[in-house]
Amino acid sequence: MTTLEPGGVIRAASLPVPLEALPHAQVEAGAPRAGSVALAAFEGLEVGVWEHTPGVSTDVEIDEVFVVLSGAARIDMVEPEGESLEVGPGDVVRLVAGQRTRWTVTETLRKIYLA
Structure with a gap:
């Protein structure tokens, strides 16, 4: 884990x-x-940076809120079925544990x- 210290800064856009x-x-x-890369943990939450290269994959989600820093994707809510989300820089998304998704x-x- 790369540690984000209190009062510290990590350049998330360029973090390896x-x-x-x-x-x-x-x-x-x-x-x-x-x-x-996990950055910090507190109050039962983990904060980190995640990256996915182009392609299509599926996942079963955990409870999560995220902010897109860069890139573009469509997230299809497969089960339970729901609307597809087109996401890009600045978008904030919430996913729910157990939700099945397809990431394009x-x-x-x-x-x-x-x-």
């Missing part, structure tokens, strides 16, 4: 995030890679998450 290939069962198109990332997506 180690990326790994996603599990084959999660990949629907392309060869997306993803990774995250068209430009490497980087976000700050609170989970």
